[in-house]
Structure formats: structure tokens, C-alpha cells
Amino acid sequence: MDYRHELKYVVTEKEMALLENRIRGLVSLDVHAEEAGMYRIRSLYFDDYYNSCYLENETGTDPREKFRIRIYNGDKGRINLELKCKEHGMTRKLSCILTEDQCRTLMAGRLLPMNGNDPPLLKKLNLLMRTRFLRPRVIVEYDRVPFADKLGNTRITLDRNITSSDAPLRFLEAELPRRPILAAGRHILEVKYDEFLPDYIYQNLQLADLRQTAFSKYYLCRRYSLKGVLL
Numbered sequence: 001m002d003y004r005h006e007l008k009y010v011v012t013e014k015e016m017a018l019l020e021n022r023i024r025g026l027v028s029l030d031v032h033a034e035e036a037g038m039y040r041i042r043s044l045y046f047d048d049y050y051n052s053c054y055l056e057n058e059t060g061t062d063p064r065e066k067f068r069i070r071i072y073n074g075d076k077g078r079i080n081l082e083l084k085c086k087e088h089g090m091t092r093k094l095s096c097i098l099t100e101d102q103c104r105t106l107m108a109g110r111l112l113p114m115n116g117n118d119p120p121l122l123k124k125l126n127l128l129m130r131t132r133f134l135r136p137r138v139i140v141e142y143d144r145v146p147f148a149d150k151l152g153n154t155r156i157t158l159d160r161n162i163t164s165s166d167a168p169l170r171f172l173e174a175e176l177p178r179r180p181i182l183a184a185g186r187h188i189l190e191v192k193y194d195e196f197l198p199d200y201i202y203q204n205l206q207l208a209d210l211r212q213t214a215f216s217k218y219y220l221c222r223r224y225s226l227k228g229v230l231l
Helices: 013-024 052-059 100-107 120-131 199-204 217-226
Strands: 004-012 039-047 064-072 079-087 090-098 135-149 154-165 186-193
Touching: 004 013, 013 135, 013 154, 013 186, 013 199, 039 052, 039 120, 039 217, 052 064, 052 217, 064 100, 079 100, 079 120, 090 100, 090 120, 135 217, 154 217
Parallel strands: none
Antiparallel strands: 004 090, 004 186, 039 064, 039 135, 064 079, 079 090, 135 154, 154 186
């Protein structure tokens, strides 16, 4: 399937620990997790002059799209440009590889020189930067414990220490100024799958107070950035 189900939950530290303990007995860690069993994700999100991505997220516009650049564990050797699309409550992600030079050009809000061999995704971003003045707006960073199961192409992620930064030009630096966007002891559980969620996983994700939410890391981080402007 091109589009996948994506369920999100805000959980407490106690709920996160309980769920992680249950999941570890059922599903294997993602192969890309380091020995510590987790990795750090840093994403640089784009929005246009009118903050359309932010406002579409706020109003629940369907369909909607967001461009971002993503790195893992601060590794500048693999930089991904991604387009996340949401439609009818389902999501899909398109991606291509960026060089460090390309990334730094985009971080600065500058257009890239295009040729016939460039990936369509990069061409689309370049076009939107030219026509809608799409520019890098906010950095989102967090620690992720990822689990993956072949049945249903299921992926369960536990995201902690969610922070934001308004310093796009420092995206590739080892350290940058960040601020937390959730109250202490609050984290995010995400469950993604194709056509079905295996029953043994579903049953072990059930907690009395667990409620699905339309939480968006990007939206909340931008909300902090735009406080006093849009709010």
C-alpha cells in the first residue's frame, strides 16, 4: 500500500515503560537502532510565506503535505529529503537522498540548480520554494525506540525528549539550542501499519487511559515559534 494507517497517543512515563516492556516480548527492535536500542531523529520542516502547512494542520485540511529534511544520530553521511502526505486519516512518505552541500543550500533557504537527472521530489521542493516561497522554518528533535514486525508491515515507535529549535542554519551542528514541547513525563507512542494490525500487538497496546490523538510534533513546535504571531 502507498498509504498507511498511523495512530498516535500521548502517554505518561509509566505508560511508556509498561508498553515498552510488553512490546519487547513480542516484536523485534528495528535493525537500524544502535546498541542502545534507540536513535535520535532530527528534522527540518518547511513552510510557505503564509504558514499554510501550520494552518492546514490546525484546521485538519485533507489532503495535506509537509516537506522536511531528516538525519539520524547527527550523521551527515545520509541526509534524506522527505515529503509526508496525509489523506483520509492515512499517511505515506516519499524520500530521496541529499548531499551535504544540497542540504546546506536548502537550510539557507536558497534554490538548488536543477538538471534532468534530479529526483522528482527535489524538483517539486525547488518549484514550491520558487512559487510559494517555501522555506525552512523549525527543527524537531527527539529520541526514538523503534520496533518492527513483518505482519501488517507494523511499526511501533516510542518517542521521548521531543524538542524544537528555531535555528535552521544550525541543523547539521552537533548541538543547537532546543526547548521541550511537552510537559515533563509526557511522550508519544506511534503505531503504523498497512492493511491490518496483528491482534497480538493490538491486545498488548491496550491500556485503560490510552486515547488516540491527532498529535503533530511539527504543529506543536511551530506553535511555540509563532506564539504572539498567530495565536
